[in-house]
Amino acid sequence: MRKLNIALIGYGFMGRAHSNAWRQVRSFFDVPFEPVLKIICGRDETAVSKVAVKFGWQEYSTSWEEVVARRDVDLIDICSPGHTHAPIAVAAAQAKKIIFCEKPLANTLGEAEEMLAAARANNCLHMICHNYRRAPAVSLARELISGGHIGDIYHYRGTYLQDWLVDPNFAAVWRLDKAKAGSGALGDLFSHSTDLARYLVGEITEVSALLKTFITERPMPGGQGVAKVDVDDAALSIVKFENGAIGTIEATRYATGRKNYNRFEINGSRGSVAFNLERMNELELYINEGPESGFKTIQVTNKAHPYIKGWWPPGHIIGYEHTFTHTVLDLLKAVDEQRLPTPNFEDGVKNQRVLDAVERSAQSQRWESV
Numbered sequence: 001m002r003k004l005n006i007a008l009i010g011y012g013f014m015g016r017a018h019s020n021a022w023r024q025v026r027s028f029f030d031v032p033f034e035p036v037l038k039i040i041c042g043r044d045e046t047a048v049s050k051v052a053v054k055f056g057w058q059e060y061s062t063s064w065e066e067v068v069a070r071r072d073v074d075l076i077d078i079c080s081p082g083h084t085h086a087p088i089a090v091a092a093a094q095a096k097k098i099i100f101c102e103k104p105l106a107n108t109l110g111e112a113e114e115m116l117a118a119a120r121a122n123n124c125l126h127m128i129c130h131n132y133r134r135a136p137a138v139s140l141a142r143e144l145i146s147g148g149h150i151g152d153i154y155h156y157r158g159t160y161l162q163d164w165l166v167d168p169n170f171a172a173v174w175r176l177d178k179a180k181a182g183s184g185a186l187g188d189l190f191s192h193s194t195d196l197a198r199y200l201v202g203e204i205t206e207v208s209a210l211l212k213t214f215i216t217e218r219p220m221p222g223g224q225g226v227a228k229v230d231v232d233d234a235a236l237s238i239v240k241f242e243n244g245a246i247g248t249i250e251a252t253r254y255a256t257g258r259k260n261y262n263r264f265e266i267n268g269s270r271g272s273v274a275f276n277l278e279r280m281n282e283l284e285l286y287i288n289e290g291p292e293s294g295f296k297t298i299q300v301t302n303k304a305h306p307y308i309k310g311w312w313p314p315g316h317i318i319g320y321e322h323t324f325t326h327t328v329l330d331l332l333k334a335v336d337e338q339r340l341p342t343p344n345f346e347d348g349v350k351n352q353r354v355l356d357a358v359e360r361s362a363q364s365q366r367w368e369s370v
């Protein structure tokens, strides 16, 4: 089987999720290439060498520049903090690599546009990792909506609720530093709901938004002093869609008790769908068929459902990590067919335009165009 040599930049939460996906995909799906876990890269040699062994990477490095320049690497998978996305992606494009990048694409709209331009200029294939599109229930929702089952769309209601920052003593990690993360809940979580809104309903044209930072100072990691928090803790917006639908998107890391509550509800003229990542194998569906209608819960684990045939018999459910496996599966198929996968950097830029409009609206306290 043809091999595709993967280099992964980053070894934290997303680095582990992507490592697992690259290892797992060929064992459960018919893939056009055998992904080779060639090299993993991170600044801390002790940490990255351990992850390399744990996930079976052939080599490790502490220099992304060296990794991107290697001729025996075909694909660069960017899972490092947001401020590194643009320099790594631009260098990878100039080295004619396939580029796969975690969300949000960049810390600013300008950086995102620079990444897209570099990939286009060098005829590189590119993809942004919005893994939730490939939760089978979300893919099924897309099929139902595209098939007209819930009619014309009136509302999109997206909420992405976590609570890992509600403790004021939680250290000021990189996600709380604008220079590294670009923003807080806005880029980390709101970006997911934005991508799902665009995937399921359509393009967003205007926003009216609010950003809030609840705790403005936190202990430095390692406890040596106090750091100012310069990113949002919560981001809320009402949105208008190109197709006439309207919506709300809310993201926070202060929803005490909510752990990874990424939910949407979409209301249409004939019915509604609703999804909650914490009940990932289920899709709620209401079709308006008269007095006996009611919401039903579809268990999305049948072989006919998206991606399930690669896994287990009905009812044996799958998890968060499998959405990454589905994502790299579709990336491998796109590479084989030499076509752009979706979502790609064009989607990344469109998502970033929404985040940029949210930041402008929070500042102006007025409606802003995307």
Ligand code: SOE
Residues within 6 Å of the ligand: 013, 162, 188, 189, 260
């Ligand atoms: C942290 O909020 C995080 O890891 C996000 O960065 C991911 O994108 C999300 O899928 C899970 O939570």
